[in-house]
Amino acid sequence: MSFLDNYFEISKNGSTISREIMAGMTTFATMAYIIIVNPKILEAAGIPFGPSMVATIISAVFGTMAMGIYAKRPFAVAPYMGENAFIAFTVVKVMGHTWQTALGAIFFGGVLFIIFTVTGIRSWLIKAIPKSLKNAFVVGIGLFLAFIGLNTTGIVSIGVPGAPVHIGDLTSAPVLLAIGCFFLTAILMARKVNGALIIGILITSCLAIGIGVADLPQAFFSAPPSLEPIMFQLDIMGALNWGFISVILTVFVLDFLDTMGTLYAVSHRAGLLDENGDLPHIERPLLVDAVTTVLASLLGTTTTGVFVESATGIEAGGRTGLTAVTTALLFLAALFLAPILTMIPACAYGPSLIVVGMLMLAPCKELELDDISELVPAFLVITLMSFTYNLGIGMTAGFIAYPLMKAVTGKLDQVSPGLWILCVLSITFFITCPH
Template identity: 40%
Template sequence: MFEKLFQLSAHNTTVKTEVLAGITTFMTMAYILAVNPSILGTTGMDKAALFTTTALSTIIATLTMAFLANLPIAAAPGMGLNAFFAFTVVQIMGYSWQMAITAVFIEGLIFLVLTFFNVRELIINSIPQTLKDAIPVGIGLFITFIGLQHTGMVTGNTETLVTLGKMTDSKVWIGLVGLLITGVLVSLNIKSAILIGIIAGTIIGIPLGITIIPKEHLISIPPSISPIFAKFVWNDLFSTDMLMVVLTFLFVNLFDTVGTLLGLAAKAGLIDKNGSFPKVKQALFADAFGTTIGAILGTSTITAYVESASGVAAGGRTGLTALSTACMFFIAMFFAPLFLMIPSAATAPALIIVGLFMVSSILTINFDDLTEAIPAFMTMVMMPFTYSIAQGIVFGMLSFVFIKLFTGRASQISITVYVTAILFILKLFWA
């Protein structure tokens, strides 16, 4: 059955590999079950309902990615977008969470239309090859930075922005030991290395007091989503503020998703010899559908998750990986205390190792031609330094256009790239 549904042989993979990859992806992104309710809960939304909604929206979007696109990519409420939802739209701009949810719903509908008419696919296919080569590298640096933060090895500093964390912190040692275990197992070519590393880190955290074993019942009925289900308001539908909020959600979600999909597809070997991503329309539809359904269920924008790279690194190549991840989220709804006990420090080594795998794409960039190398470099460094995949693409695309234009190579710039660059400039000044 799985062979027929997901074409495992054609992708040179097995059921065991795909399932383990799906579990690995789940382990690295399970934090969203705790973090999303925490962030959106600051708006007054019911946190218990948000837990269930986060799981349900992730399951639906990831299953759509599995069966429609046959990709090893999970989708869930996006980090950054949920913060914009809670801290900017609601707390700073002063709008209700119901208004913000309405904006997300409208964004999802717009994305469905843009996907149907191939507008999003056109944008993706117009991205210059040097940027497509750089995007996986930038994502690798980005998720490595996230992993280092989760272990406490890198922490904030008012003078230098970041600095080395305290080596007396237990989380640092969980991360270091987990990284050593994972690194050794990966070097020995053990396919479940990343998953084993996560489990080992979780166990190590028990005596250190980082992994808290739940005292309550492990099995529980998921809380009702009725307090946040379909709570739309339409009185601000045609206001300027609603337009601004919708466009911001559109912009960030579009290019976060574009970057994530291209980066993951490249590492999974799903990019064809012409540099195109054949399944991009199905993937974008899954993303748009997930956002629309997520808004109805009561959560912020759904997007492809960069943590899916851990599953790809573990051998995931088809939708069976995504299906396995979705199944784990379904189980987690009933065993929330068990899954939520996994500390972020235990999953951090997986992100760091995956970052290494993705950075290897730098070998395909032509550094002899600076009109190609500089835009690629800007793409790579701006992702971790701005904490945004989307901003990396923005600065990479703009530098590509201006450098090509002023070095007499305007013929290498397509009309779509010009239009996209103009929109980027407008967005930078408008923001």
């Protein structure tokens, strides 16, 4: 046990081995849905479900384990939600490309990330972002998380044109369980009970099974399907077609922004940022993200990156790479225990997303609300992240609005060269993105 403590510097970070393991379990519990949801979405693009599930798990195991051992950060890595839908429904269904060519675009995006990371360009661009936008990222991602939790649990439902969202069925058992789980978790946190999030998830899961809202699995073990139908099936040459450049650019920008925003948000919550608001040794988690994306394309799945659900493990006390290693081992177990590990219902894990989203509103007090040149970009970031259901859209809007507002208020000296590059990249993204 002393080896774990020394390697991950657990005591130095004010944590304990048991707390780190509990945090890893919490992170896994809130993101285990990706094991089923990602392959289900990609199935619409023609990628077979079974092999896609295995590719999803192996990508998560590799990325999260590397994040823990190499980067020594409590962040989980897996195929991104949003990017998978973009590939399945826009690139394949609307634009008519094959999923093999789409994976080729993801491969190129990952290679570009590796180049940008090892040359230091990626971290330089991230450090060029002003503190006000970084704080807006945290708040926006918090609201995004809360909205996902509210919608997943059914507390908020998709509405109709003119009223796109409305309150869910508050008389239904799953919604009532979700509301109860939220308050149970909040009460446990108020009482400073360690493991409040995972306790809420486990108790609600048991209650859901007891009243028939969730079912016990028909089998407890299952052999993983073969990866052969999708592994190494990407069409690299097809992605080199000039007409495919917009897809590669979109994949690149979305992953760049999602990873950047999520890294900052979860690091802020974990207290891992330095006095300048930067994440020390940021190249390590960025390189893990880039290499895992390349691996994912070779395995047969979509862009990977740091999962925003990592914030739940951080809230449970995770501060070191042992949290990520624990999550990675649970994903590895999911290759054979998928029926058990994926039976956690939305009414059990969804409230933890709401709770963490709520806690991520703390940087609101650091926003300069009396300076319109700071307020407008921050407002666009926060609102568009949630209202477009896309982190990248909110961030790119902020990168465009910040220089614009500084220019019209005579404060161009506050805009760094790196931010101008991000502004141009964001404008190019909106022009070329196949919406």
